[in-house]
Amino acid sequence: xxxxxxxxxxxxxxxxxxxxxxxxxxxxxxxxxxxxxxxxxxxxxxxxxxxxxxxxxxxxxxxxxxxxxxxxxxxxxxxxxxxxxxxxxxxxxxxxxxxxxxxxxxxxxxxxxxxxxxxxxxxxxxxxxxxxxxxxxxxxxxxxxxxxxxxxxxxxxxxxxxxxxxxxxxxxxxxxxxxxxxxxxxxxxxxxxxxxxxxxxxxxxxxxxxxxxxxxxxxxxxxxxxxxxxxxxxxxxxxxxxxxxxxxxxxxxxxxx
Amino acid sequence: xxxxxxxxxxxxxxxxxxxxxxxxxxxxxxxxxxxxxxxxxxxxxxxxxxxxxxxxxxxxxxxxxxxxxxxxxxxxxxxxxxxxxxxxxxxxxxxxxxxxxxxxxxxxxxxxxxxxxxxxxxxxxxxxxxxxxxxxxxxxxxxxxxxxxxxxxxxxxxxxxxxxxxxxxxxxxxxxxxxxxxxxxxxxxxxxxxxxxxxxxxxxxxxxxxxxxxxxxxxx
Amino acid sequence: xxxxxxxxxxxxxxxxxxxxxxxxxxxxxxxxxxxxxxxxxxxxxxxxxxxxxxxxxxxxxxxxxxxxxxxxxxxxxxxxxxxxxxxxxxxxxxxxxxxxxxxxxxxxxxxxxxxxxxxxxxxxxxxxxxxxxxxxxxxxxxxxxxxxxxxxxxxxxxxxxxxxxxxxxxxxxxxxxxxxxxxxxxxxxxxxxxxxxxxxxxxxxxxxxxxxxxx
Numbered sequence: 001x002x003x004x005x006x007x008x009x010x011x012x013x014x015x016x017x018x019x020x021x022x023x024x025x026x027x028x029x030x031x032x033x034x035x036x037x038x039x040x041x042x043x044x045x046x047x048x049x050x051x052x053x054x055x056x057x058x059x060x061x062x063x064x065x066x067x068x069x070x071x072x073x074x075x076x077x078x079x080x081x082x083x084x085x086x087x088x089x090x091x092x093x094x095x096x097x098x099x100x101x102x103x104x105x106x107x108x109x110x111x112x113x114x115x116x117x118x119x120x121x122x123x124x125x126x127x128x129x130x131x132x133x134x135x136x137x138x139x140x141x142x143x144x145x146x147x148x149x150x151x152x153x154x155x156x157x158x159x160x161x162x163x164x165x166x167x168x169x170x171x172x173x174x175x176x177x178x179x180x181x182x183x184x185x186x187x188x189x190x191x192x193x194x195x196x197x198x199x200x201x202x203x204x205x206x207x208x209x210x211x212x213x214x215x216x217x218x219x220x221x222x223x224x225x226x227x228x229x230x231x232x233x234x235x236x237x238x239x240x241x242x243x244x245x246x247x248x249x250x251x252x253x254x255x256x257x
Numbered sequence: 258x259x260x261x262x263x264x265x266x267x268x269x270x271x272x273x274x275x276x277x278x279x280x281x282x283x284x285x286x287x288x289x290x291x292x293x294x295x296x297x298x299x300x301x302x303x304x305x306x307x308x309x310x311x312x313x314x315x316x317x318x319x320x321x322x323x324x325x326x327x328x329x330x331x332x333x334x335x336x337x338x339x340x341x342x343x344x345x346x347x348x349x350x351x352x353x354x355x356x357x358x359x360x361x362x363x364x365x366x367x368x369x370x371x372x373x374x375x376x377x378x379x380x381x382x383x384x385x386x387x388x389x390x391x392x393x394x395x396x397x398x399x400x401x402x403x404x405x406x407x408x409x410x411x412x413x414x415x416x417x418x419x420x421x422x423x424x425x426x427x428x429x430x431x432x433x434x435x436x437x438x439x440x441x442x443x444x445x446x447x448x449x450x451x452x453x454x455x456x457x458x459x460x461x462x463x464x465x466x467x468x469x470x471x472x473x474x475x476x477x
Numbered sequence: 478x479x480x481x482x483x484x485x486x487x488x489x490x491x492x493x494x495x496x497x498x499x500x501x502x503x504x505x506x507x508x509x510x511x512x513x514x515x516x517x518x519x520x521x522x523x524x525x526x527x528x529x530x531x532x533x534x535x536x537x538x539x540x541x542x543x544x545x546x547x548x549x550x551x552x553x554x555x556x557x558x559x560x561x562x563x564x565x566x567x568x569x570x571x572x573x574x575x576x577x578x579x580x581x582x583x584x585x586x587x588x589x590x591x592x593x594x595x596x597x598x599x600x601x602x603x604x605x606x607x608x609x610x611x612x613x614x615x616x617x618x619x620x621x622x623x624x625x626x627x628x629x630x631x632x633x634x635x636x637x638x639x640x641x642x643x644x645x646x647x648x649x650x651x652x653x654x655x656x657x658x659x660x661x662x663x664x665x666x667x668x669x670x671x672x673x674x675x676x677x678x679x680x681x682x683x684x685x686x687x688x689x690x691x692x
Contacts, residue, residue, distance in 0.1 A: 315673075315677070316669075316673060318676075319630075319672060319673040319676040319677060319680075320634065320669040320672045320673055320676075321633075321634040321635070321636075321637035321638075321648065321672055322634070322637075323637045323638060323640070323648055324637055324647075324648055324651070324665055324668050324669050324672060325669070327648075327651070327652070327655075327661065327665040327668075328661075328662065328665040328666060328669060331655065331661035331662075331665065332661045332662030332663075332665050332666065333662075335479065335660075335661075335662040336479075336662070413540075413541075413542040413543075414542070416542040416544045416545060417542075417544060417638070419544075420544075420641065427542075427544070427545070431548075440548075440552040441549075441552040441553055441556055444545060444548045444549045444552055445549060447545050448537075448541045448545050448546065448549055451540060451541045451542060451545060452536070452537050452540040452541050453540075454540075455539070455540035455541075456536065456540055
């Protein structure tokens with residue numbers, strides 16, 4: 001079992017010029033729980049996710065990891081880069097576009113952070129990286145460059161790169177949206193394993209099946225607002241809010257034939 | 258040309274050729290390094306510095322190399338910069354080439370997908386490590402053809418150094434032609450020589466390009 | 478000490494000399510456009526000999542420094558019995574040199590046109606002549622305008638080299654001025670300023686054209 005973090009989001013606002021991308025978001029995520037963020041594109045769910053590791057700087061409110069405020073020392077006073085880096089070390093992130101480093105092999109992608117950030121010796125880092133790659137089922141592709149891997153394989157390397165750092169919290173930003181349909185399953189399987197091990201996970205996704213079966217809670221966002229958050233069944237099967245009903249209706253229309 | 262002339266002037270021409278190659282190599286290395294520094298400072302430096310560097314880029318790119326050399330070599334002593342022809346020429350090449358290299362690196366940086374930088378930030382990598390391990394290698398791949406291309410342009414610019422009396426190949430050939438009155442032949446041979454040199458370097462450069470790209474992107 | 482009066486005084490004569498800079502680079506680019514078009518046509522033609530000739534033309538002129546080309550023409554003309562003023566020789570050399578670069582600019586612009594466009598034109602029954610004059614060339618010429626302005630900027634700078642064969646353009650004039658005033662720093666900086674002014678204007682024109690094309 002991994003040691004898992006909690007996330008507390010309180011009154012977070014984010015502006016791009018006059019446009020308000022996040023409106024007063026509150027959210028609690030208990031250690032070891034899986035939270036899926038769903039909603040139409042442009043609803044702010046990715047922005048919210050990126051606020052959790054401060055890749056996106058929120059303008060007001062608080063995001064706390066295990067009780068510690070991220071990005072700011074106090075309201076309005078930014079945290080030092082060094083301290084922010086230290087906090088990010090325990091937060092893994094997986095991106096829609098994988099974002100593997102193209103000039104490194106699969107295993108080099110994984111060892112890079114271990115050596116440069118965690119300060120591990122190379123042999124130790126390589127053993128750890130091999131373990132992580134085995135875990136995502138890519139033990140035989142360690143020497144491949146990303147250009148020689150399928151999208152699903154690249155995304156699994158990206159997950160290995162994140163979990164090798166031994167995070168206590170994992171953020172997934174639409175991890176399967178850039179994949180061909182037949183490659184989605186392999187990535188979701190790896191994510192399910194992680195969830196079963198008790199990792200705290202926040203997942204922005206369009207995979208309603210994953211949300212229904214794996215998530216402990218589902219949050220629906222629209223136009224920068226958190227419209228509703230509850231156990232999957234109540235959001236996905238008996239939504240009360242008409243905005244959620246409308247979203248799910250059009251989702252089902254698109255996905256039936 | 259008669260063999261006698263070649264025999265007489267051969268060593269001089271060889272020395273000139275050596276100096277041409279040296280000026281080219283050192284000038285390329287120095288101006289590329291300075292260009293990289295400028296591009297990095299423009300990416301990470303404070304705003305006033307960025308403006309200053311942009312002004313530098315515009316001024317150097319907007320003026321002829323020859324005039325820059327004159328300012329440096331003949332104007333330099335006014336501000337206490339007394340340089341011999343060769344160091345002045347090298348400094349001139351470095352200054353002249355740096356903004357072009359800076360622009361090449363800058364567009365190379367732009368070609369690095371932001372997500373690859375964010376992925377490094379997300380695992381807590383310090384900015385200077387990100388530059389060295391992610392930004393530079395990825396940017397270099399996309400910038401390589403332009404880098405090779407501009408290095409080739411610099412070979413041709415070295416002949417201008419002859420005007421401030423740097424005794425490189427062009428200078429030696431002109432000296433030979435005035436002493437032997439073989440102006441046309443000398444310049445014809447010089448032209449053919451440069452043609453060959455530039456073609457060889459570009460062929461070599463293209464090979465190097467595929468090699469490095471291959472090395473950085475994938476090892477089969 | 479840097480003498481500001483000398484610096485300012487240098488501008489008058491140098492501005493006057495700038496007409497030769499503009500003449501050489503302006504006529505140079507005009508000539509380059511004409512020869513460049515022919516070379517580009519030869520390069521794209523079906524005749525193997527023409528293609529090879531054009532490829533050699535481009536490769537030679539891009540491989541040999543302009544300074545060497547200038548001296549070559551300067552010494553070649555009397556030998557083959559052509560007696561023209563140095564200015565004409567300089568313009569012709571600059572133009573020929575530019576033609577190599579311009580032909581490549583045009584070749585690039587034509588190559589950048591989506592294949593579908595010519596296919597669409599042929600599909601509605603246009604002949605090859607119409608396809609070229611109505612579809613390909615208008616677009617290629619427009620697309621290449623910023624690159625051509627850039628080439629002109631290069632020529633303005635390159636024209637400083639014709640000082641070597643005695644044309645009294647900005648650089649040569651500044652050399653003469655420096656020799657009489659013994660103030661090379663001030664004079665050459667003034668020359669640099671004039672080049673910069675010309676090129677900044679041209680660059681602004683290039684950006685304007687690019688902007689208008691983008692809209």
